[in-house]
Every structure is written in C-alpha cells, then in structure tokens.
Amino acid sequence: MRFVDEYRDAEKARALAAKIAALCEPGRHYKFMEVCGGHTHTIYKHGLEDYLPESVSLVHGPGCPVCVLPMGRVDDAIALAEQPDVIMTSFGDMMRVPGGRGSFFDSSAAGTDIRMVYSPLDALKVARQNPDKHVIFMAIGMETTTPSTAMTVLRAAAEGIENFSIFCNHVMIVPAIKAILDSPDLRLDGFIGPGHVSTVIGCRPYEYIPAEYGKPIVTAGFEPLDILQSVYMLLQQLAEGRCEVENQYSRVVPWDGNTVALRAVSEVMELRPYFEWRGLGFISHSALQVREKYAAFDAERHFALPGVRVADPKACQCGEVLKGVLKPWECKVFGTACTPEMPIGTCMVSSEGACAAYYNFGRFSRQRIREVSIESSRA
C-alpha cells in the first residue's frame, strides 16, 4: 500500500498547499469548478478546502448524471414501467430519484415491475429470461456509462433479441461545461476536468475551453493529492500566462480516450437536437438518442411517452447548486426539509451529489468549521 500512502500523505498535502499559496496573486480571488461528482466527494471527505488559501475556492459542477435528470424524464420512465407486460430495469442510484409523480421505488410499491441491475448486460439477461415480457433498461449516465449501454444494444442486435429496449437519457459533460461558461451567473478561473469520463473521451474534447473561453482545464484523479496537484497546475498556468488542457491523471487517462468505446457509441447513438438538464435548462446537442438503425431497441419509439415538462419543487435549489452558484449549505432546505433519507432534490439523492457529500461528511461553511474547531479547542 506504499503508493496509496504516498497519495494520502498529509505532509505532502501541506507542502503542495504551500506551493499553491505561493502561486496566488495577492488580492486576486480564484474560483475553480470541479466538474465530476467523484471529485466533489474527495474534496469534502478530506476537507481539501481547508488546505487551500482563502483566495482559492472550489465550486462543484453538473457532473452527477442522476442529479441532472429532469423530473419529467423520471415521470416518462415511470409511465413506461406502467405499460402492460413491461419490466423496467435500472441502476440502484435511480430508484429514489423523485419525479413529479414519485420515484421508481414508489412506482414499484404501487405494483409495477421495476428491477435493480448492476449492468445493462444484466438487463439484457432479464430480457432473455422473460421472452413474454418487454424489458426496458433505464439508460442514464455520462460518457463513462454510455459505451456500456451501446455495447449492450450491439449485443442484443447480434443475438436478435426482440423484447429489449433502452430509455436513453445519456448526457454529455462537454456541452454542459459550455453552457456554464455561457451563463452570466458565474465567473470561473478554470476547471478540474473529470477523471473517468476522460478515460473514454480523452482530453481533446476540452480543447475549446482554453481556445474559445480562455480558461485552463486539468483532468484529475480521485486521490486528495491528485486534486491539490490539479489546483496547483491550474494556478501555475494562470501565473505563467498559459491556458491549456493538461492531464494530471495520465496514469489512467489516455490523451485520445478509448477509441473502441467511442466507435460503439457513435454506431448506436446520435446527438439529440436538445435535452433538458435539471438546473441548467435546455442545452442543445447535449444528449444522445438511439439511431434509426437500432430503432427496434429504442423505448421512445416503442411506446408513447407523456413527455411533460415538470418544474422542480419551489423550495429546491438544486439548479443553483449544479451550476456552482450556491454551496449546498446555502440552500434553504439543506439538512432540514431535504436529507438523504427524505430528499427533495436530486443532489441529495445520489451519493455523488454535492448536497449528499456535504451532508454525509458534516461539512458546512469554512466559517462554521473554524467555529467548531475553536469551540473544541476551548473544551
């Protein structure tokens, strides 16, 4: 476990923090967005913000696929599950996500056949085992998950399975970052790029961020030192007047991504003209749909969907949290009306959601953390 210790070494973290502080221009405030929910998790679990100078803040982005699914799509999925002779299959993360008419768990309790699966291949297996039923896979996820769905559709086609389809809700992080850059709400100085998404798409798709928006981006690993190293690399670029895509996680992320995965996705899916993201609204060319060639595996072509747009509950401020405008603890219902046990918003449902990460690690504002440490030192 030497390597792990090396990446966790608090002394190294403090040394890196000192280098970070030395790079900060006096009087300037830096705001970096970590796009990926896994990074958000590491930041709060290890209290990384406490290692950073006051002038550097990290804001979380929309990189949690469960969190960005709009309520109307959850209602559509439940409507599919309610069709006669349908078995709906879904990742466990989706089960508690509330739509306008409740969640998958609520629907299942009311009598629909909704089954949790680990892999889309498990959903395909359910289809093989139930030839008299139509089995739908609730396909969600960003670039990391999409190739698995595409490969499963290709497998179903190769085997000639006729009772299987997907309800495709796959979204792409790159257009979402662009939407955030175009939004007037937030001034950002750079991005900590997603790790596992980048194993699939590589680093090239981010090149527009420095080229068109003049912001640096560094793809990062998930260890605490990976994140601090990425912040250091971002500040170094700014200090040297550079603006590039850099790869801190090159031990896992190839610059060109996984070309087999990209080919599979492009064979089965194509861009949707537009798609709604919770909190970000409609973003053009930000999601995928099944190509005509694989129409037989597209639940949206098999069944008529309500397709109703459902507004988020008024009290819920997930939208602002997903855009990085609000910290979770600044939301009016955080930790009171909205908890992981009784979530109002999606950011509290998924373990990768910013609110759940904050809640689970008991982190509030830096001010509050300081107050707690002063109180405990007096005690």
Place this chain on the structure above:
Amino acid sequence: MCLGIPGEVIEILPDQPDLAMVEVSGVKRAINIGLLTDDPPIPGDWILIHVGFALSKIDEQEAKAAMDFLIGIGQAYDDEIAALLESRIDERQ
C-alpha cells in the same frame, strides 16, 4: 453506477465473446472486456470496471489506490459491490 471498481483478470473465457473472469474484492465475476479490444487484457492484468465493463487497464498500484478511495466512500461503495456481486452477465450461470 459512477464508481470505477478495480479488478484483476483471472481468466479470459474462450467460449464466450468479450468475457473475462475477474477477481473483485476477493470474489470472481464475469466482466465484459469488449471495450479493450485495441489492447486486450491478459490474466494478471488489472482493469477498472464500470457497470460490468472494463473501461481501461490500470497498474496494480493504481488499482490499490482506487480501492482505497472506494473503501473510503463507505455506503455507496458497499451498495455498488453488493450490486456487482448480484450481477450475472456470464450467460452460462
């Protein structure tokens, strides 16, 4: 579903397309390696598994670091491992 879980390839299953037997957290499961056809793994290689598919090859040290990260996550990791252990993508089972 967003978690990447490291596993060690034990055996490539010759009679089934794209499947390998992989040891994850001390348990053997069939994992699809169809996304790694450009650089296929062999027994002894470590891979990063995502919803039943190997997404990339990693070295053993990275695998240990990834596992340490996951164990630190707590409940979400327990749920993911429980789901993986329920998974039976191997068609013979």
